[in-house]
Amino acid sequence: KICRADFMHAFENDIKPAFGVSKDEFDSYIANGIIIWGSPVTEVLDEGNLRISQTIKSEMTPLVSILIEGPPNSGKTALAAHIALLSKFPYLKFCTAQTMLGYTEMSKCQQLKKIFEDAHKSTLSCVVVDELESFLEYAPVGPRYSNTVLQTLKLLFKRSPPKGRKLLIIATSAYRDILEQLGLAQSFSKIIHISNISTGEHVLHVLSEIEHSFSVEEMKHLKKSLANKQVWIGIKTLLDLIEVARQADDKYRVARFLASLEEVGGTV
Numbered sequence: 001k002i003c004r005a006d007f008m009h010a011f012e013n014d015i016k017p018a019f020g021v022s023k024d025e026f027d028s029y030i031a032n033g034i035i036i037w038g039s040p041v042t043e044v045l046d047e048g049n050l051r052i053s054q055t056i057k058s059e060m061t062p063l064v065s066i067l068i069e070g071p072p073n074s075g076k077t078a079l080a081a082h083i084a085l086l087s088k089f090p091y092l093k094f095c096t097a098q099t100m101l102g103y104t105e106m107s108k109c110q111q112l113k114k115i116f117e118d119a120h121k122s123t124l125s126c127v128v129v130d131e132l133e134s135f136l137e138y139a140p141v142g143p144r145y146s147n148t149v150l151q152t153l154k155l156l157f158k159r160s161p162p163k164g165r166k167l168l169i170i171a172t173s174a175y176r177d178i179l180e181q182l183g184l185a186q187s188f189s190k191i192i193h194i195s196n197i198s199t200g201e202h203v204l205h206v207l208s209e210i211e212h213s214f215s216v217e218e219m220k221h222l223k224k225s226l227a228n229k230q231v232w233i234g235i236k237t238l239l240d241l242i243e244v245a246r247q248a249d250d251k252y253r254v255a256r257f258l259a260s261l262e263e264v265g266g267t268v
């Protein structure tokens with residue numbers, strides 16, 4: 001016999017909304033979770049939470065937009081997806097240029113327009129636009145970019161939702177200066193900078209959060225080598241290095257890990 005519980009189970013587990021929230025998709029951008037490796041992460045999350053409440057509560061600003069910018073591999077995409085999920089808004093949408101590969105400028109603009117129109121239909125919406133520069137087809141040689149997409153994004157980022165509706169826009173980019181030159185950075189209510197990991201303590205913190213990375217003995221050695229050291233590495237790159245070290249099972253893996261940390265991040 002089919003009863004209410006079965007329907008509820010299906011709603012929770014099997015039925016994916018045709019538009020709006022697809023939590024699995026968001027989760028896929030946070031494949032390795034969010035490790036709070038230091039105060040820079042807490043600051044970004046605090047700012048995110050602040051902007052979420054501003055979207056919900058403020059009568060004066062039905063449209064709140066934030067730009068998360070930082071170096072390549074610093075965790076921009078994951079943090080944007082994480083903040084969107086934190087909002088728990090009924091309409092969540094993740095836009096990436098990857099799903100628009102091969103689209104003409106026109107169809108890209110139409111797709112973006114559709115996403116924002118759908119967002120305007122829900123009382124509370126959050127739209128993530130990942131890697132702004134890739135929508136613009138920006139190329140440093142030339143330099144060239146799509147002016148059509150640029151103008152469309154500018155308008156969409158400015159358009160307030162209809163009365164009674166709220167919209168939070170979270171965009172990411174590794175090219176803040178270019179967005180500034182194109183006049184797009186100015187569209188945002190707040191620009192949040194994401195930093196690379198810069199101290200040995202931060203690295204040790206990440207290591208301590210990852211199960212079975214190094215043995216107790218190896219960690220002792222790492223603590224000694226990394227204390228008071230300066231590094232410069234994005235969380236994504238660091239997680240890669242840890243994964244490589246984890247695969248290797250020999251006595252040189254600590255030395256190799258430290259060497260590769262130095263190679264990418266210039267440990268001093």
Ligand code: ATP
Pocket residue numbers: 029030031032033034035036037041071072073074075076077078079174235236239
């Ligand atoms: P790219 O420059 O290629 O766009 P990115 O800056 O967008 O890279 P992500 O793709 O977000 O980087 O990769 C970050 C990875 O690190 C994700 O797998 C995420 O789960 C993991 N991660 C762990 N802790 C954090 C954190 N504090 N902030 C961001 N990402 C984190």
Ligand code: MG
Pocket residue numbers: 076077078130131172
């Ligand atoms: Mg990214």
